[in-house]
Amino acid sequence: MSREFDNTIELQQAVISAVAQSRPLNLTGGNSKAFYGGEIQGAPLALGSHSGVVNYEPKELVLTARAGTPLQEIEAVLAQQKQMLAFEPPHFGDNATLGGTIACGLSGPRRPYAGSARDFVLGVRIINGKGEILRFGGEVMKNVAGYDVSRLMCGAMGTLGILLDISLKVLPMPQTEITLVQERSPAQAISVVNGFASLPLPITAACYDGLKLYLRLSGEPEAVAAGRNLVGGSTTPEGNRIWFDIREHQHAFFDSGQPLWRLSLPAHTAPIELPGKQLIDWGGAQRWLVSDAPAATIRQAAEGRGGHATLFRNARNRNEVFHPLTGSLNSLHLQLKRAFDPKAIFNPGRLYPDF
Amino acid sequence: MTDGAGSNLDKLRLVAALHSILPPQAVIHDTEALRPYECDGLSAYRQTPLVAVLPENQDQVVQIMQLCHRYEIPVVARGAATGLSGGALPLADGLLLSLAKFNRILDIDPVARTARVEPGVRNLAISEAVASMGLYYAPDPSSQIACTIGGNVAENSGGVHCLKYGMTVHNILQLKIVTMEGELLTIGSQSLDTPGYDLLALLTGSEGMLGVVIEVTVKLLPVPQRAQVMLAAFDDVERAATAVGEIIAAGIIPSGLEMMDGLALRAAEDFVHAGYPTDAAAILLCEVDGTNEEVSAAAMRIRDLLRAQGAVEVRTARNDAERISFWKGRKNAFPAVGRIAPDYYCMDGTVPRKRLAEVLTTIGRLSSEYGLPVANVFHAGDGNLHPLILYDANQPGELMCAEELGAEILELCVRVGGTITGEHGVGHEKLHQMCVQFTSAELEQFRALKKAFDPLGLLNPGKAIPQPRHCSEYRTLGREVLTAPGSREGSPP
Ligand SMILES: Cc1cc2nc3c(=O)[nH]c(=O)nc-3n(C[C@H](O)[C@H](O)[C@H](O)COP(=O)(O)OP(=O)(O)OC[C@H]3O[C@@H](n4cnc5c(N)ncnc54)[C@H](O)[C@@H]3O)c2cc1C
Numbered sequence: 001m002s003r004e005f006d007n008t009i010e011l012q013q014a015v016i017s018a019v020a021q022s023r024p025l026n027l028t029g030g031n032s033k034a035f036y037g038g039e040i041q042g043a044p045l046a047l048g049s050h051s052g053v054v055n056y057e058p059k060e061l062v063l064t065a066r067a068g069t070p071l072q073e074i075e076a077v078l079a080q081q082k083q084m085l086a087f088e089p090p091h092f093g094d095n096a097t098l099g100g101t102i103a104c105g106l107s108g109p110r111r112p113y114a115g116s117a118r119d120f121v122l123g124v125r126i127i128n129g130k131g132e133i134l135r136f137g138g139e140v141m142k143n144v145a146g147y148d149v150s151r152l153m154c155g156a157m158g159t160l161g162i163l164l165d166i167s168l169k170v171l172p173m174p175q176t177e178i179t180l181v182q183e184r185s186p187a188q189a190i191s192v193v194n195g196f197a198s199l200p201l202p203i204t205a206a207c208y209d210g211l212k213l214y215l216r217l218s219g220e221p222e223a224v225a226a227g228r229n230l231v232g233g234s235t236t237p238e239g240n241r242i243w244f245d246i247r248e249h250q251h252a253f254f255d256s257g258q259p260l261w262r263l264s265l266p267a268h269t270a271p272i273e274l275p276g277k278q279l280i281d282w283g284g285a286q287r288w289l290v291s292d293a294p295a296a297t298i299r300q301a302a303e304g305r306g307g308h309a310t311l312f313r314n315a316r317n318r319n320e321v322f323h324p325l326t327g328s329l330n331s332l333h334l335q336l337k338r339a340f341d342p343k344a345i346f347n348p349g350r351l352y353p354d355f
Numbered sequence: 356m357t358d359g360a361g362s363n364l365d366k367l368r369l370v371a372a373l374h375s376i377l378p379p380q381a382v383i384h385d386t387e388a389l390r391p392y393e394c395d396g397l398s399a400y401r402q403t404p405l406v407a408v409l410p411e412n413q414d415q416v417v418q419i420m421q422l423c424h425r426y427e428i429p430v431v432a433r434g435a436a437t438g439l440s441g442g443a444l445p446l447a448d449g450l451l452l453s454l455a456k457f458n459r460i461l462d463i464d465p466v467a468r469t470a471r472v473e474p475g476v477r478n479l480a481i482s483e484a485v486a487s488m489g490l491y492y493a494p495d496p497s498s499q500i501a502c503t504i505g506g507n508v509a510e511n512s513g514g515v516h517c518l519k520y521g522m523t524v525h526n527i528l529q530l531k532i533v534t535m536e537g538e539l540l541t542i543g544s545q546s547l548d549t550p551g552y553d554l555l556a557l558l559t560g561s562e563g564m565l566g567v568v569i570e571v572t573v574k575l576l577p578v579p580q581r582a583q584v585m586l587a588a589f590d591d592v593e594r595a596a597t598a599v600g601e602i603i604a605a606g607i608i609p610s611g612l613e614m615m616d617g618l619a620l621r622a623a624e625d626f627v628h629a630g631y632p633t634d635a636a637a638i639l640l641c642e643v644d645g646t647n648e649e650v651s652a653a654a655m656r657i658r659d660l661l662r663a664q665g666a667v668e669v670r671t672a673r674n675d676a677e678r679i680s681f682w683k684g685r686k687n688a689f690p691a692v693g694r695i696a697p698d699y700y701c702m703d704g705t706v707p708r709k710r711l712a713e714v715l716t717t718i719g720r721l722s723s724e725y726g727l728p729v730a731n732v733f734h735a736g737d738g739n740l741h742p743l744i745l746y747d748a749n750q751p752g753e754l755m756c757a758e759e760l761g762a763e764i765l766e767l768c769v770r771v772g773g774t775i776t777g778e779h780g781v782g783h784e785k786l787h788q789m790c791v792q793f794t795s796a797e798l799e800q801f802r803a804l805k806k807a808f809d810p811l812g813l814l815n816p817g818k819a820i821p822q823p824r825h826c827s828e829y830r831t832l833g834r835e836v837l838t839a840p841g842s843r844e845g846s847p848p
Pocket of ligand 1: 778
């Protein structure tokens, strides 16, 4: 718990004066995800110094930290107690903060099996667009008092308010983890992982690099050993390293200056033919695509299959990062934005160009 | 407004307009015929609605909502009315929209492990329909034989297995809703995430105030290879409560971890003969599931832990029949307690697990102060309490006394860092306590959010989020909680 700073009051002042002058703000945590989302015309407001773990109780499976706390610090604190953030968030840089992680709503390889970032959010303290400090949710596991504003903040890209503190459910680390590798065709890979998913197996990650299917098994040693017999495949000297590489986009697949797309699809969707190369993660539910194909082509392909596409990195046009919203849903978003941020000062354009 | 008619249309004209949308038997307006709709599971509050309707397709719901919107008639949605907070309590000048006829399972996809169902489908019916595929729907409220999936979404219901598998919000993918304006929207998708704000999470637990759910896509999970339940008896309630934290601290996430105190377990034993040790002060039911090997390993560790925590007896269900029997007592605990007193009032606060022992002791003290017995049967692993206050509504003043005791218990939950409701919702019942748990600005934010969906405030108005006037009145009553340490209003977070 190195840097313990509570900047609540300063941040509130900054918001109040931005509201008074109708001056948009560009909220930045560690800036590790500056590449993600639309470009913002706004005065930078640094949140990184509002930092520190506020409360951590291993027995309660709850951690509360200020939004500027480095993700690395949180993971280190948890690891000391053999606990973890089960949604396995990507960092995309040493300076990643908890607030940025939750605002972007990003989750790693364990997501389809353990849940997403929003699934683990228990409560938040925020500053809304009126400069008020508000708390929603809390530090208990179940809480349905009032609307679930905490989860609404997750993935909102900072457009609804400044996250001050976040309470998360944490989980014990598995005792053992192994990675099994099988050579598969793309179609086989999809059908095999989906078949496994309908069986009670201790699988906690599944990806496919175009040649090989990688499966991670986690849990009690006995369960992992038994699961291994059922799943089959071999272990490699690289072991579990692949999950870190994929999560952090350090895998060779991601070495490209071309647009990187993220397709979120029903896990069992058959392989999709699109120009470029693909890497399948999340047991088929998340597909990375490096491609110069037009946005419309890619979006149609995803939408036609019950999914959507995000222009994750290297966007030529930062106004088309997120999959467009249609008619009524778009107006509902505008209304919600107005409900939290009536003067439109938080991160305008980061999520969608019109708010 | 002579016979309680809505603002812009009298009852006769409203009924006539509804008849142009629905067949005659689907429009109920006779006072006697409306009786069955006057309350939900919290039967202390009753109100007959102006009319009740039973549509059976999406088109009809859209038209009903458009009609009500046009004439500014408030609408309350209703599933099976097992809700325990008066969420489906009708309004005298409002329309009650029953989703009872929306009871079809539309589509089951064993490969995608999803089911698309109408909102009136009963929770248990989903698991039954997919059992032959080795799948099930995880959230299992004790009311699962009766309650509907639409009601589950509206309340974000949990069950005895949500410690490991989460609440409703963690187990659904997509909703179709009709807004108050009569617009059909798809929220969420068949994929794991959706562009824009997380409206799926927002809608879940919104108590029927943001939209009427008319279709739900749920996730299905593989039935675990094995589930093993253990029953531990304690001669001291606090020791049982402490054991709960120790199991979690050991790095084990049981699939269920429930507690029943002496009063509750004896009532349950008398009712369903579950085989509970009736001389115990409290029992814990701890279930682990997973692969054979996982379960064996975890069960051994839990048994040792329970003994080390002072359990006087630890039993392991020897077979499936015994396992079902152990759970049967738990799942029937509410009706069982209902047999030992004329009436009971079920509370639903959540507290941090480490405060369980202390909170149970305080509840015991309050119970004797008020002279009303309290039985405790609850989701201990989640810290989600269900104190059941026993009273007799026919004794003058007892209901009020029970409500006061209930209010004290909920405010106690807030004071120790918890919440006034873990899974039953605020509804009509806990409006006062919302003023204790939230500041005026927070409540105002809720109201602004509601307006984004329902600008005229016609969908289940008056529930869940209190009006400012309501809170100022309650607060000026000077309840001690407001000045006690940990009070939220005005104090720094
Ligand atoms: C004996 C007993 C045990 C219980 N055990 C549990 C438990 O273990 N866990 C738990 O979480 N709850 C439990 N409950 C509470 C209750 O069963 C749940 O809240 C349940 O989800 C309510 O479902 P319902 O269909 O009865 O909804 P209703 O009571 O009819 O309605 C509940 C709320 O949902 C709204 N609503 C209903 N349908 C829709 C729809 N289609 N669209 C929009 N809004 C809608 C209503 O307006 C109302 O606000 C229990 C209740 C009883 C009586």
